[in-house]
Amino acid sequence: MLLVASVLVACAGCGLFSGGTVVSPAPPTDDEGKPLAESSPLPTATPDGVPLPADAVVVGALMATSGFLADFDEPALVAARNRIDALNEAGGLLGRPVVLRHIDSHTELSSMRNGADRLLLDGVDLVLMTCDAAYAAPALSVLEGAGTLVISPCGTDDAWITGELGQRVFSMATPVSTEAKLLISVLADRGFTSAAVVIDQTSSEAVAVCEAFARGFEASGGRVSGLYRYQPADPGLLEPILDGLGDAGTKSIVLCATRLVAPEEILAPIRAAGHLQPIVASSTMDGDHWIGKVRGIGDFTMLSYASVYTDSPDPSPEVRQVLADYLATTGHIARDGRAVTGADAVEAYIRAVERAGTLEPGAVAAQLERFDGEELIVGPITFGPDVHAAVDRPMRVITIEDPYARYDRTISP
Structure with a gap:
């Protein structure tokens, strides 16, 4: 995603990740005062300062769950955490547990460099990065120097494509x-x-x-x-x-x-x-x-990115599962289809690590660069040495039949 103007600051939802529980902002509706379904805990959240298992695969997340960027970052982070939960239930990655260490950027540039430093102290193997390239820049400069692998689930700026943000920096979103x-x-x-x-x-x-x-x-x-x-x-x-x-x-x-x-x-x-x-x-x-x-x-x-509409569900069973998990986690449907990029980011990392047989960032990045029509949750993704964003990601066409939105078809570039 690109930098959203400060006019949005006043109205952003401020969902919180604390103690392993997701409390995400519900979409505004005419039934504002009605209670939502009860949210479910996410056990993979590891609060800052809690010792990590010695053999853990550490995934850091430097994404906003407060401030205006939370509207973009938090849904993808929820889906990423759900995928990590499922991974741990299946035995982890390379036989090791996966721990998510999240730092809320608060949509503040001043938090980004410090947040990257804190994640490096945890020995992160992967960092999930905020959608916004301008906000990501201070953290990316730190992580690039450390050789850390970075995936933004939702970064749409064309700067994510070419490697100008870092040689081990990728994005799962559709570039502008x-x-x-x-x-x-x-x-x-x-x-x-x-x-x-x-x-x-x-x-x-x-x-x-x-x-x-x-x-x-x-x-x-x-x-x-x-x-x-x-x-x-x-x-x-x-x-x-x-x-x-x-x-x-x-x-x-x-x-x-x-x-x-x-x-x-x-x-x-x-x-x-x-x-x-x-x-x-x-x-x-x-x-x-x-x-x-x-x-x-x-x-x-x-x-x-995906049809979130209950009366016109997405044609992909994998997408529908991601959205169902999102509902179970937060108590409300995803407000738009971008949430699925979080699950895709973790899935891409899992496959690259398994093929590399190691967590070493350079080896994992090399496997990501070999993705050629890789069928992920939303559709095929191709990366390469000079292509680090999903330039060929298919998208859904949604039509409005007042008062409903409906899935029409899927198109590719």
Whole structure:
């Protein structure tokens, strides 16, 4: 993931990992006061300061469970912990128990370097890293110097691809450049040769995806009829968006936005003004708890890592199991499909270690680089010496049939 603007800080959920128990923020609903199902403990959490077994495989996690990045980091961390639980129940890794040592970054840059130092003192074999490359940077510089293997379950910045963040640094998420290609594919499938692009500036991931889309769409022969940017701090930016969408040449809309801002501040005004063009959205809009905020959502399609919708389950049994475990752990369904990347990160590590026959970071990284169409939970992943992110990760296409979101199909770059 890319750095999300500070406007999100005030509204982030602050789930906590403490004493082996997950308490994650539930999606906002109209039934805000109703109790959720009781959460279950996660025994693999090892509090800071507790001695580790001498033969343990130590997985460190430097991910936010408080502050605005918790909305992105914590779901992937929950899924990673569930996979570690299952691994221990099956006998561990190379016959050794796996211990997760989590340090909450609190979405604070100042916590990252110190957190990396603390994990190194624990002798970590793998570090699961926050989704945000900018927040990860101070920790990555420390871990790179120590030769530590790092996997971000959910880092989408293209910087994760090439190794510029570290030679033993990988990401399991779809890079923004790949997601932009998938958006172009969705428009092509619908026969759209022109599109207006609307960007919610509060998410730099959203900005990067739509800017990459606009460049790629025009390079492929499409026409961007207008590129519009919105900031909550400047509501005057809405008028030019509405005026531009009234252009007769605007046959479709590509939206890269956050669920926090877009439903009420962008989407609702667009539809209320009578602009009914089909909308194709990036995965930053994934989820259905916001749909009720937009009257007459109409023709709306978005990308997702997995279908979390109970009335339209994901076609993959493995994905459904990850989501079922997530529900059992937290007491609520995952708010979007990104949680599955946490399970994929641990699964990729397990396979690389087993093939290497050792925990030595260089040997494990070399095995990761040999992944060629490796079938993981969400789909095939290919890495290489110069490719350390999931550039070919398939994604789900989700359509809205008001008031429900439904799985439509899976597409690949």
